[in-house]
Amino acid sequence: VLATAGYIIDEQKALSLEYLFSLADNSQENSSEGLPLGADNRRHGLRFALSRQITDGARTRFEYGYYRYDDRSSAGANDYRAHLFALTFAYSF
Secondary structure, three states: OEEEEEEEOOOOEEEEEEEEEEEEEOOEOOOOOOOOEOOEEEEEEEEEEEEEEOOOOEEEEEEEEEEEEEEHHHOOOOOEEEEEEEEEEEEOO
16 A cells, blocks of 8 residues: 655645555465465555755755564564655756
């Protein structure tokens, strides 16, 4: 699932919000016959962005994101929680 919403505040500022979710639930316990195969994980992500047009050719954008991944097939060895901070500046000429 990927859901995105955007809102234009005025001619120079805009907001966006994004949520993502993925689920894999197809692990197979066959360790007595070989390797256990498949995946059993959940992933969530939430991202917020605010952009501002400074001049006709210059734009800046701030983003914050939080991501969570839970991997049951690795007994939690691959789990993570992550924060993303990004500040970008674009100039076109």
